Amino acid sequence: MDDAPRRTIPIKLDVPRERRGDLHQTKTQFLHCANRTSEWAWRYDDYCVTSKSKAENALYSELREETDLTANLVQKGIRRAIEAVTSGVEKLKDGEKTSQPEFDSWSVVYDKRSATFNDDHATLSTPNGRITAEYVLPPKEEREETPFGRYYENDDWDASSATLQYDDREDTFYLHVTLKNPDYTVDGTEYQEASHDDDGAENGVVLGVDLNVTGAFAVTSTGEFIGSADYLTHKRAQCEQRRARLQQVGTRSAHLTIQSIGSKFSDWSLDWLHNRANNLIAEAQSADADGIIFENLDHIRENIANGSKFQQWAYAKFVELVEYKVESTELFVDFVNPAYTSQRCSHCGFTHEDNRDDKEFMCQDCGYDVNADYNAAKNIANRYCGYIHRGQKSRGGWAISQLALKSGMLNVNGEYTPAELLG
Structure with a gap:
């Protein structure tokens, strides 16, 4: 208060x-x-x-x-x-x-x-x-x-x-x-x-988010697939193709049209990212999460280093918009080290490069079969929970944390609580 x-x-x-x-x-x-x-x-x-x-x-x-x-x-x-x-x-x-x-x-x-x-x-x-x-x-x-x-x-x-x-x-x-x-x-x-568990330790819930260059733009640890990175790339390609055709014309009218196209696409893409940020925040609130966790921004830039500068801008801008929008909520945004989040099995913890094949994830140890981006999102959230579990303080000041899943919550010790028991 x-x-x-x-x-x-x-x-x-x-x-x-x-x-x-x-x-x-x-x-x-x-x-x-x-x-x-x-x-x-x-x-x-x-x-x-x-x-x-x-x-x-x-x-x-x-x-x-x-x-x-x-x-x-x-x-x-x-x-x-x-x-x-x-x-x-x-x-x-x-x-x-x-x-x-x-x-x-x-x-x-x-x-x-x-x-x-x-x-x-x-x-x-x-x-x-x-x-x-x-x-x-x-x-x-x-x-x-x-x-x-x-x-x-x-x-x-x-x-x-x-x-x-x-x-x-x-x-x-x-x-x-x-x-x-x-x-x-x-x-x-x-x-x-603050809510507390039976030991009196402050407790929080985080939503992991995996950002992607292909497939779903953002995937959460609750299994929500937000936006389409492919659609965003397609719209950008359409804009570039039209600009290229007009550049070949070379007239003043064509030059003015190129400027207009660029301005319209910039406005459209920013609006699209705003809406996706709103979708993500709504999902976090629906899951009763306290924080939204991304991989660190340097890794996002490395992921798309071979892509266009537009892709680099889009992902950085998306995270920036989420950070901005949560200011009017009780949510916070934080980041984790991204090492091996795409190769680690979120079910058993086994890590191997053969676990992932593009968008498919199948653990070579326990056989867990799931969408690769969803698996990564859970790993991102679980890594943050582990960080808190080892005695660090979260951005929310907690001593204990758990991650939001499709139908419940999971703590760092692997203890699962179904959604029906959370109320």
Whole structure:
């Protein structure tokens, strides 16, 4: 709940020397998003815009083009500015003098979509990929009475967001982590934010997603086949063939038609990807999932390295749209290492290159026979569950996780729960 008690604790970070520049670059681009938004929203001669959704609709695409930030960090920059503009509007209403907010202090706002908060380190999103920063902490026995020991290491408190700051004099980065208590009482009334299992460990469900160059565009661990990669490629080929014919004509009229075709196809493909992203989010919500898990984006680009730049753009844009759209939901997006997800049997775990033959998957050990993309989607989700099982914290802050299947849930220990018993 929004009124849950919060504590913010500063944690000194040990940032690798070769990655420090990435954090400074993140700050520069984050503040650019905030200042561009502030300039757009602050209007003396008309009215100030205080709607986050209006600001995002107007500026998000431009700022994505102007920066190398992830979708989440762009949105955080926009929202930070709108919050400041809203505060300024309230001051004006109260008769106080104020001016357009300007952002120049060193800070970047992170949440669970752009950072992970682990026991002894954090990973932070930057324009050049995620970096791992170790926490600089006193010995275990000396920090029990420190804020870190009382709150961060206390299972009752969950890290929900953080602000990264830099001390120029010390040449040191600090992460100011905000934690909130998911179980608390107010005036004797108990409130709960998270579901728990019998052991009291927070539990979550993830939906694995396998993206493909051929066949279904996206396949989920629940067996949902979303869109057709072949259809998308076919539409692109039609557009290219028509452009090629017009280029041979060579007239000004033909040149203008080529430009029109390109614009129309760009609009169509973006709309198609928007709809597929909506389909995926709807499937995740239907499965009562908490998170959507992809293979990491570098692997997606490698998968289509021999394909067209359009294919590379389409898959990256799809993931970006999903990340953007989940901001208005309770879902999150995260990624796993893709190694052997297409060769591993999701039923018994046996891994061999002969298991997969194009879209067919048959385990050479146990005989499990299934669509290869569906098998990969389950492996993607199961790998994330295994990651949590080994003691890492999920993007949702869980201690335990399970993956959504066609007709139930499966945890990392292989224990299956049918759908009829989940209610």
